[in-house]
Amino acid sequence: MILGGQDKGSPYKPIFNLIKKKVKNIFLIGEATNIIKKQLKGSAPMIECETLKNAIKKIHSVAQKGDIVLFSPACASFDQFNDFEHRGREFKKFVLAIK
Numbered sequence: 001m002i003l004g005g006q007d008k009g010s011p012y013k014p015i016f017n018l019i020k021k022k023v024k025n026i027f028l029i030g031e032a033t034n035i036i037k038k039q040l041k042g043s044a045p046m047i048e049c050e051t052l053k054n055a056i057k058k059i060h061s062v063a064q065k066g067d068i069v070l071f072s073p074a075c076a077s078f079d080q081f082n083d084f085e086h087r088g089r090e091f092k093k094f095v096l097a098i099k
Contacts, residue, residue: 046078
């Protein structure tokens with residue numbers, strides 16, 4: 001799961017149990033990294049990536065056949081992108097560049 005960006009002030013704790021059941025790793029990006037780490041500590045292993053591009057590279061290096069990557073940032077995109085659409089285009093570009 002890729003999680004992070006610019007914090008919007010909403011709590012992350014409500015997704016703790018779901019992450020604990022379903023997520024192998026959390027790949028943290030953006031300004032909200034420390035807040036998310038604090039609130040979701042113990043839910044799943046966390047890997048600090050800083051940027052979305054770094055997250056994609058790290059995921060590619062650890063993913064196994066059958067794994068699913070969930071890009072659900074739960075944050076605003078303005079710390080690294082113009083808006084959510086720009087962030088989505090960049091995500092697609094980074095993933096396609098792996099092939």
